[in-house]
């Protein structure tokens with residue numbers, strides 16, 4: 001066990017009174033739980049595989065149905081320049097606790113995020129999902145008052161080990177934020193290449209061209225922008241900008257991609273395109289997504305973790321495991337209540 005940064009003086013031993021629990025044991029009680037579970041409602045409706053969401057094609061070439069989009073994105077992936085295959089990575093959080101000043105926001109959270117799968121982090125506002133996500137690529141330490149304890153292992157190596165460089169963690173574990181943040185005046189092409197520049201690596205023209213096509217294809221954007229690569233990134237729609245940011249993150253070939261509510265600012269059409277893109281992307285990068293959208297969690301993830309912070313206590317994981325099972329047969333009544341919209 002290792003301890004990072006400066007611990008709050010009022011709590012010198014972060015493990016003095018461990019109360020966090022992990023699936024399937026439950027020791028926390030939520031005040032409202034009994035009341036909430038008194039009137040159970042049917043489980044969330046399963047996702048309809050034949051849903052026929054109509055797309056609003058920006059250039060008149062987009063398909064009409066999600067089913068078509070899935071096929072199109074998959075086809076684009078197989079036609080794109082490819083890289084030699086590599087082993088998919090696992091990221092493991094072990095007994096992670098976190099503070100902002102003296103405010104403890106996570107309590108001994110452990111979670112294994114499996115290679116080549118999408119793990120969804122769900123839970124009510126303020127339970128520490130984003131903090132947990134930011135700990136996974138060492139962004140938490142950017143906040144001056146922040147502290148943490150525990151370990152984050154990328155393929156078995158602790159990213160917080162003193163011998164590890166911060167830059168390596170950021171390169172290996174990319175992040176896409178809630179609000180798309182491309183460089184607006186920079187061209188689409190240069191936005192993607194900027195991802196590479198951040199690593200300090202120089203690349204020739206051919207390599208850059210290949211990189212731009214490959215990453216934009218992986219992000220599900222190539223077809224829409226291939227004829228206007230020199231136009232500013234800021235001229236794209238919100239959904240396209242988010243996919244451009246995904247492409248920029250992919251340019252450094254991360255092993256893990258963290259996504260913090262990547263669709264919350266997007267319309268349903270753009271949301272579906274990004275979800276389909278994620279389904280393809282997980283074949284090359286392990287994905288962890290924070291989402292408030294239960295249907296999205298069901299659609300995109302194979303693993304799910306339910307975070308909860310009872311009044312005045314730090315966030316813990318109440319239950320985690322296979323997404324389908326979490327939604328159809330949750331082991332904890334608080335999970336049942338949350339995934340069925342009873343609170344949060």
Ligand SMILES: Nc1ncnc2c1ncn2[C@@H]1O[C@H](COP(=O)(O)OP(=O)(O)OP(=O)(O)O)[C@@H](O)[C@H]1O
Pocket residue numbers: 100105123124125126127128129130131132143
């Ligand atoms: N920079 C910060 N400084 C101080 N406290 C913070 C900071 N960021 C988050 N917190 C606190 O940490 C706790 C967890 O916040 P966090 O954003 O991780 O929760 P969340 O589950 O992601 O919430 P949401 O779903 O609303 O985004 C909250 O009490 C929040 O107020």
